[in-house]
Amino acid sequence: MKTRSVGIVGVGHVGAHCAYSLAVQGIVDELVLVDVKEQKVISECQDLRDSVSYLPHRVEVRGGTYEDLKDCDIVVISVGTIMGEDHSRLAELKHSVELVNSFVGRIVKAGFDGIFIVITNPCDIIARQVQKLSGFPSSRVFATGTGLDSARLRTVLARETGIDHKSLVAYTMGEHGDSQMAPWSHVTVNGKPLD
Numbered sequence: 001m002k003t004r005s006v007g008i009v010g011v012g013h014v015g016a017h018c019a020y021s022l023a024v025q026g027i028v029d030e031l032v033l034v035d036v037k038e039q040k041v042i043s044e045c046q047d048l049r050d051s052v053s054y055l056p057h058r059v060e061v062r063g064g065t066y067e068d069l070k071d072c073d074i075v076v077i078s079v080g081t082i083m084g085e086d087h088s089r090l091a092e093l094k095h096s097v098e099l100v101n102s103f104v105g106r107i108v109k110a111g112f113d114g115i116f117i118v119i120t121n122p123c124d125i126i127a128r129q130v131q132k133l134s135g136f137p138s139s140r141v142f143a144t145g146t147g148l149d150s151a152r153l154r155t156v157l158a159r160e161t162g163i164d165h166k167s168l169v170a171y172t173m174g175e176h177g178d179s180q181m182a183p184w185s186h187v188t189v190n191g192k193p194l195d
Helices: 012-026 038-052 089-109 121-134 148-160
Strands: 005-009 030-034 060-061 074-077 117-118 141-143
Touching: 005 012, 012 038, 012 117, 030 038, 030 117, 038 060, 074 089, 089 121, 121 141
Parallel strands: 005 030, 005 074, 030 060, 074 117, 117 141
Antiparallel strands: none
16 A cells, blocks of 8 residues: 655644644655754654554654655645735745745655645745746646635634535635635525525
């Protein structure tokens, strides 16, 4: 049986949550964490090992280098700097591009032939940069886009209507940021239009 391996580059707030979620759901056999802050990687690996010790499945968790991601099926990119609550995600562009420019080529050169998933903001633009740097087809470079925003919309609608969020279909479109919009005409409750 093939080992299901996922690498995460950047184990700050979002990357660490992603790693934890993958580990506890049992959908990976191996997690490889990479961050410029080596002590952060060591700490996150230990926390994850402690967490999975009580689960009914095994997950190997280890720190590594960009080159250690070569055998991963998926590499999640969640690098970046939180710039404050009143900023535009586009304000992170310059720094995010510099970050991905520094490591995507190293990962690909090491032999990585899987899928990139980009969480780094502005994620749609950074996904395009990762595709360009990697030379991979668009079918192997994804951004989380407005996935989180769509979940947030369903949560607000559930809270405001008293209807379970699993009975609601609602999503946002556009770029993850100030230009996104909710197509209200497509919001449904148990298959019926919201209005």
